Amino acid sequence: MSPQTAFALPATVNGAERLDASFAGTGKTQVYFSGSLSSMANDIAIDPVGRLLVAARVGTPGGHRFGLARLLADGSADLAFGKQGSISGQFVHGFEAMAGKVRILADGHILVAGLHYENAHRTLPALAMFDQQGCPVQDFGVNGCCVVRLPGDLSRGVRDGWLPRGVPGAEACDVCVQDDGRILMLANHHFDLADHAGMLIRLNADGSLDESFNGHGFVMVRHLLMNTWLCSLMVQRDGRILVSGTINVPEEALLARYHPDGRLDDRFAVDGFMTFKARGQSARVCQIVQHENGDLHCFGSSRDPMLCLSLKIHSNGRPDTHCNGGQPKLLGVGRSDCHWTAAGVQPDGRVLTVGATVGRAEADLVFARYLPSGQPDRSFAKGIGWFRTRLGHGPHTANSLAIQADGRLVIGGYSLGANCRAVVARYQC
Numbered sequence: 001m002s003p004q005t006a007f008a009l010p011a012t013v014n015g016a017e018r019l020d021a022s023f024a025g026t027g028k029t030q031v032y033f034s035g036s037l038s039s040m041a042n043d044i045a046i047d048p049v050g051r052l053l054v055a056a057r058v059g060t061p062g063g064h065r066f067g068l069a070r071l072l073a074d075g076s077a078d079l080a081f082g083k084q085g086s087i088s089g090q091f092v093h094g095f096e097a098m099a100g101k102v103r104i105l106a107d108g109h110i111l112v113a114g115l116h117y118e119n120a121h122r123t124l125p126a127l128a129m130f131d132q133q134g135c136p137v138q139d140f141g142v143n144g145c146c147v148v149r150l151p152g153d154l155s156r157g158v159r160d161g162w163l164p165r166g167v168p169g170a171e172a173c174d175v176c177v178q179d180d181g182r183i184l185m186l187a188n189h190h191f192d193l194a195d196h197a198g199m200l201i202r203l204n205a206d207g208s209l210d211e212s213f214n215g216h217g218f219v220m221v222r223h224l225l226m227n228t229w230l231c232s233l234m235v236q237r238d239g240r241i242l243v244s245g246t247i248n249v250p251e252e253a254l255l256a257r258y259h260p261d262g263r264l265d266d267r268f269a270v271d272g273f274m275t276f277k278a279r280g281q282s283a284r285v286c287q288i289v290q291h292e293n294g295d296l297h298c299f300g301s302s303r304d305p306m307l308c309l310s311l312k313i314h315s316n317g318r319p320d321t322h323c324n325g326g327q328p329k330l331l332g333v334g335r336s337d338c339h340w341t342a343a344g345v346q347p348d349g350r351v352l353t354v355g356a357t358v359g360r361a362e363a364d365l366v367f368a369r370y371l372p373s374g375q376p377d378r379s380f381a382k383g384i385g386w387f388r389t390r391l392g393h394g395p396h397t398a399n400s401l402a403i404q405a406d407g408r409l410v411i412g413g414y415s416l417g418a419n420c421r422a423v424v425a426r427y428q429c
Helices: none
Strands: 028-030 038-046 052-060 063-071 086-089 097-104 110-117 122-130 145-147 175-177 183-192 195-203 218-221 228-235 241-247 252-258 273-276 283-290 296-302 308-313 329-331 337-345 351-358 365-370 386-389 396-403 409-415 422-427
Touching (some): 252 296, 351 396, 365 396
Parallel strands (some): 337 396
Antiparallel strands (some): 028 422, 052 097, 063 086, 175 183, 183 195, 409 422
16 A cells, blocks of 8 residues: 655745634734643634633643633633633642643533643543633532542553653543533553553543443453553444554554443444554554544554554444545655644535644644545645645644634644743634
8 A cells, every 4th residue: 555645835934825814813822821831732622602722731830730721712812711811720739730632511611631640650531620710610520620540540541751742642631521411531551561451431420430331430442452552532423432542562553432331332343443554554543533424534643654644434444445445545744754633524524634744843734634535625725635834933733623613723732842832723724
């Protein structure tokens, strides 16, 4: 299988031909957290009135904190939220933390998922819930926060303290809220250096462990007793739960599907699991989206070299042979390593994805659009289907996106320089 080899068009210095100048005046804005030394935007959600919620990891003189900020639809800080537009805090007093995901609940409450740093080497999944003013919801967990501890320390993971910024690391975090209000989240248990097992966990709406899920409140996701690492999860329209990540060493991409009660869906792919490589090399899936017809579209990256990866599969877990012969489609951006980090479905069914180049002093953002068939949308980006751009001087990365009802794309990321700052930008895609 040959990758789609692409040589980048000259990067737009300021992204002006794509940035939406009606957002924050220039199309982009820094997200400020009171008292912070640094910040990294990790996720974005759009509330029913068009305001943007930004989850972040915030550096302070006392260590890292989880961050939550709210911007108005025009990109300005919502000063009525939290403390002058933002919140930074800890899941447990005296311990460091980070926020990786944000979700807006049906009752308007805001759920933040992240990691509680137990010490310099170990993490635990954690949640915090806020009302629309940014105040903790007291009947959730303990004073609005919940650290998830499974029996046998199975939710304890590895703290990622050495990888360069912008490179996919060990600190996986994802969360979904079911229609009944129960909460699904991930963890990766560390047995030893090359031995991990993924955990799919379900909590009740108040943050307590839902023991009706698989009889324990969690499922250990491990295929063929191999090293398994989870990166993302999604709930399909029919309620079944899909998780993705990697398996084995070297890595192969992994997908697994479960019934709403936590039982493995053995009709998905082969006995509930699907694995694949890219050109015979390592691969990772970081996000999956579902099309209107139930088909699934996977995004992530290959390894050695690191290239943007997409793969379309049918709802039964079988590759769509009408799209690239059922093989992963790879996109190379010049001589740079690159990877997809987030994806979302537009109102018209087309899929937008965002990623970044890696390992260069001038790291750029990469955007692409795919048709529901899984093929690149040649009406996008001057007939190429993808484009590369910069947010400004110095390297930046993007790792989250939200799609507005009008199709405009909001991305969250951060600068990669010494002074790391959270950035939100809006593109007219």
